[in-house]
Amino acid sequence: xxxxxxxxxxxxxxxxxxxxxxxxxxxxxxxxxxxxxxxxxxxxxxxxxxxxxxxxxxxxxxxxxxxxxxxxxxxxxxxxxxxxxxxxxxxxxxxxxxxxxxxxxxxxxxxxxxxxxxxxxxxxxxxxxxxxxxxxxxxxxxxxxxxxxxxxxxxxxxx
Ligand SMILES: CC(C)(COP(=O)(O)OP(=O)(O)OC[C@H]1O[C@@H](n2cnc3c(N)ncnc32)[C@H](O)[C@@H]1OP(=O)(O)O)[C@@H](O)C(=O)NCCC(=O)NCCS
Numbered sequence: 481x482x483x484x485x486x487x488x489x490x491x492x493x494x495x496x497x498x499x500x501x502x503x504x505x506x507x508x509x510x511x512x513x514x515x516x517x518x519x520x521x522x523x524x525x526x527x528x529x530x531x532x533x534x535x536x537x538x539x540x541x542x543x544x545x546x547x548x549x550x551x552x553x554x555x556x557x558x559x560x561x562x563x564x565x566x567x568x569x570x571x572x573x574x575x576x577x578x579x580x581x582x583x584x585x586x587x588x589x590x591x592x593x594x595x596x597x598x599x600x601x602x603x604x605x606x607x608x609x610x611x612x613x614x615x616x617x618x619x620x621x622x623x624x625x626x627x628x629x630x631x632x633x634x635x636x637x638x639x
Pocket of ligand 1: 567568594596604632635
């Protein structure tokens with residue numbers, strides 16, 4: 481059954497969390513794994529909203545941390561779809577850290593995470609197509625499609 485398309489803004493999400501001592505090493509630097517989990521959480525919210533089904537993470541593009549995040553920083557993750565296939569959805573997640581005492585904000589990294597929607601039997605299920613509303617959004621989706629093709633080529637090669 482062909483599904484009606486949904487817009488990027490229909491599922492986009494923002495989550496914020498203050499970094500605590502339990503998130504960091506003894507020098508106060510937040511562990512990369514803490515940020516990776518938050519990235520996955522934010523992306524999963526978007527994919528679930530778009531598909532209205534259970535989703536699993538199938539791929540995460542490499543994550544480079546451009547600057548450190550410290551205990552006390554407010555981390556904000558802004559997540560939105562950048563490509564949708566038949567059952568797969570690529571979400572772009574932007575990570576920003578703010579020192580709430582000074583207001584200084586740093587863009588610490590951007591990640592692309594791919595989720596697959598599953599049916600009740602755990603099989604990939606079709607999701608609504610993604611509708612780009614502007615030329616910029618259509619370009620964003622075209623770039624996401626290229627990244628997905630590159631992932632599938634890497635999967636075929638087993639790399
Ligand atoms: C996700 C999963 C169900 C896909 O199963 P599969 O047998 O590869 O199914 P398919 O080949 O039909 O692929 C389903 C979709 O995933 C995409 N996909 C599969 N492998 C991918 C990869 N490495 N990168 C990006 N997309 C991928 C396919 O392109 C397809 O997308 P489409 O429907 O939009 O065309 C299966 O790989 C799985 O269960 N993985 C574990 C997920 C998990 O537990 N994640 C948490 C890790 S801790």
